[in-house]
Amino acid sequence: MTAFALAWRTARRYRARAVLAVVGVAVIGALNFDMLMLSHGLLISFADLVNSTGYDIRIAGTAGLPLARQPIDNAAALMTQIRALPEVASVAMLRTATAAAIRPDGPPEGVELMGSSDAAGLGLWRSLTGSNLDIAEGDPSLAPAVIARPMADRLKLAPGSTFSIRVRLSGSLSAMPAIPLRVVGIADFPFESQGAFVVATTMDGFRRANGGVLSDQAELMFAQSRPASGPDAAVAAIGKLRSDLRVFSNEQVIANFGKNAFTYFRQISVVLSTTTAGFSFLLVATLLTVSVNQRLGEVAALRALGIARRKIAATLLWEAALLVGIGGLCALPLGEVLALVLDRILRRMPGLPAGLHFFVFEPQSLLLHASVLIATAVVAAIYPVWLAVKLPIAQTLRQEVVS
Amino acid sequence: MTIVEAHALTRVFPMSAGPVTAVRDASLRVNRGDYIAIGGPSGCGKSTLLHLLGCVDTPTSGAVTFEGRDVGALTDSERGRIRLTRIGFVFQRFFLLPMLTAWENIELPQAEAGVPAAERRERTRALLEYVELSGRADHLPSQLSGGEMQRVAVARALANRPALLLADEPTGELDEETGEHIAALFDRVHADGTAIVLVTHNAALAQRAKTRRIMRSGVLQ
Numbered sequence: 001m002t003a004f005a006l007a008w009r010t011a012r013r014y015r016a017r018a019v020l021a022v023v024g025v026a027v028i029g030a031l032n033f034d035m036l037m038l039s040h041g042l043l044i045s046f047a048d049l050v051n052s053t054g055y056d057i058r059i060a061g062t063a064g065l066p067l068a069r070q071p072i073d074n075a076a077a078l079m080t081q082i083r084a085l086p087e088v089a090s091v092a093m094l095r096t097a098t099a100a101a102i103r104p105d106g107p108p109e110g111v112e113l114m115g116s117s118d119a120a121g122l123g124l125w126r127s128l129t130g131s132n133l134d135i136a137e138g139d140p141s142l143a144p145a146v147i148a149r150p151m152a153d154r155l156k157l158a159p160g161s162t163f164s165i166r167v168r169l170s171g172s173l174s175a176m177p178a179i180p181l182r183v184v185g186i187a188d189f190p191f192e193s194q195g196a197f198v199v200a201t202t203m204d205g206f207r208r209a210n211g212g213v214l215s216d217q218a219e220l221m222f223a224q225s226r227p228a229s230g231p232d233a234a235v236a237a238i239g240k241l242r243s244d245l246r247v248f249s250n251e252q253v254i255a256n257f258g259k260n261a262f263t264y265f266r267q268i269s270v271v272l273s274t275t276t277a278g279f280s281f282l283l284v285a286t287l288l289t290v291s292v293n294q295r296l297g298e299v300a301a302l303r304a305l306g307i308a309r310r311k312i313a314a315t316l317l318w319e320a321a322l323l324v325g326i327g328g329l330c331a332l333p334l335g336e337v338l339a340l341v342l343d344r345i346l347r348r349m350p351g352l353p354a355g356l357h358f359f360v361f362e363p364q365s366l367l368l369h370a371s372v373l374i375a376t377a378v379v380a381a382i383y384p385v386w387l388a389v390k391l392p393i394a395q396t397l398r399q400e401v402v403s
Numbered sequence: 404m405t406i407v408e409a410h411a412l413t414r415v416f417p418m419s420a421g422p423v424t425a426v427r428d429a430s431l432r433v434n435r436g437d438y439i440a441i442g443g444p445s446g447c448g449k450s451t452l453l454h455l456l457g458c459v460d461t462p463t464s465g466a467v468t469f470e471g472r473d474v475g476a477l478t479d480s481e482r483g484r485i486r487l488t489r490i491g492f493v494f495q496r497f498f499l500l501p502m503l504t505a506w507e508n509i510e511l512p513q514a515e516a517g518v519p520a521a522e523r524r525e526r527t528r529a530l531l532e533y534v535e536l537s538g539r540a541d542h543l544p545s546q547l548s549g550g551e552m553q554r555v556a557v558a559r560a561l562a563n564r565p566a567l568l569l570a571d572e573p574t575g576e577l578d579e580e581t582g583e584h585i586a587a588l589f590d591r592v593h594a595d596g597t598a599i600v601l602v603t604h605n606a607a608l609a610q611r612a613k614t615r616r617i618m619r620s621g622v623l624q
Contacts, residue, residue, distance in 0.1 A: 397459075
């Protein structure tokens with residue numbers, strides 16, 4: 001009979017202890033797995049979000065405070081200059097404003113209005129129901145709008161509906177007239193917070209909403225580098241055009257995010273995953289030690305019968321591996337469910353982009369989870385194994401009889 | 404032919420209250436065909452002497468020779484190999500593995516000794532028949548009576564066809580009638596050519612041995 005078979009039979013024989021260990025490891029392992037997913041999840045999710053836009057360069061102005069950055073001036077001329085660069089394939093701009101959606105049967109609803117020079121949407125909205133801004137159908141006198149799902153649900157709007165919005169001017173009562181928009185599509189806006197009311201329209205629609213007069217500015221510009229040049233060369237070329245610009249490739253944006261905003265999550269996850277691994281070790285080591293202590297007579301008798309120390313050690317190692325292995329496997333679905341619940345709770349934080357997730361599964365997490373558990377099983381078995389192989393046979397047998 | 408020979412064995416256990424001499428200058432020779440019973444009051448050193456003869460303990464002074472080899476000069480794994488293949492142990496508390504069936508308990512030391520599977524099956528079947536437990540092969544120890552467990556333990560001890568069977572109070576946990584069955588089993592084992600050394604309080608069992616020795620205060624008389 002192999003050491004594995006003996007370990008398996010032992011686990012089956014002492015079912016309550018085995019189940020206790022497996023459940024304990026599964027719960028602790030699930031937490032550990034979640035911490036490992038958290039350690040990189042936000043960064044992976046952020047990278048996915050940024051890379052999904054179809055543009056690999058972001059351009060912002062430098063003026064103003066970081067949280068209240070001023071728009072880029074002379075935007076039209078800058079667009080022309082950037083478009084002319086040999087390193088750049090395409091360029092687009094985004095304008096934003098706060099506005100109110102006028103409801104015939106209720107108070108106005110605050111919305112964020114976006115004007116996009118790219119009718120395909122700059123990658124800022126997804127999972128479109130209906131059409132995009134470049135649709136030619138419908139009344140051409142009404143600007144097309146793609147609106148966020150929560151807004152469509154709340155205001156009962158569907159493709160083909162019309163509604164009016166009025167742009168709000170910061171710090172004053174708005175004197176802007178309300179303009180009608182026709183809904184052409186309903187979409188998710190992953191860069192906006194969950195439940196946000198967002199209206200995206202063309203630059204022409206944005207101008208109309210602003211009373212037909214629009215300053216030559218842009219809140220953000222997006223560029224796509226040519227494959228032959230790559231984003232770094234394009235970033236350098238755009239940066240040379242004007243000194244008042246902040247130009248980043250997606251890679252740089254993600255790297256900055258990883259260095260700054262993400263550090264806290266990584267530190268928390270390292271501390272918590274180390275702690276949970278410690279708990280796994282304590283649980284398995286305690287249960288195995290108690291188990292060996294309960295079976296000292298049995299172990300001494302096996303040694304007296306000539307069963308080799310290495311077989312007894314291997315049996316205990318397999319026992320630890322079985323308990324931790326089965327518990328670790330159970331931890332995966334449990335961790336996934338727990339991660340979904342925790343992710344849902346964390347994503348309720350105000351202002352967080354809807355497309356951002358804290359817990360993201362990646363093969364590396366699974367590999368690390370398995371490595372941590374294997375190490376835990378081995379370390380947890382060291383003391384019980386030492387206890388079993390080093391016990392004095394004659395003395396133990398005598399004590400067993402006396403007791 | 405001598406199987407095991409103990410010469411001037413002394414075993415001292417260091418204790419916090421002072422050293423305790425369990426066996427004092429004991430000498431014993433066990434030859435093929437011997438059946439020796441060692442009696443004596445509790446704590447007189449009988450089990451310690453048995454452990455020394457069975458290579459599970461080492462003497463403080465003196466020497467044990469097993470089939471001509473000085474046990475004191477052997478490594479731990481060499482002593483383990485002797486215990487596995489040349490000595491059979493029967494314990495007062497049986498010490499069967501509770502998660503294995505009677506069959507598997509008997510098969511375990513054979514597998515450890517490298518006996519081929521087909522031969523293991525044949526030996527195990529024969530041993531179960533020998534101890535009259537063929538019908539209980541698939542029973543766990545918890546499903547057996549005390550006497551049945553001890554019979555399985557005897558079968559396990561004989562699994563690798565040892566030259567010497569050592570038994571430490573083999574009837575200590577059994578009632579008189581069951582003890583009598585075990586004693587009869589020992590008679591058969593001895594008659595089939597295995598040397599036996601047993602320590603016992605059971606006078607009836609001791610009476611069946613060819614040689615009876617008494618230990619008092621660690622001295623073998």
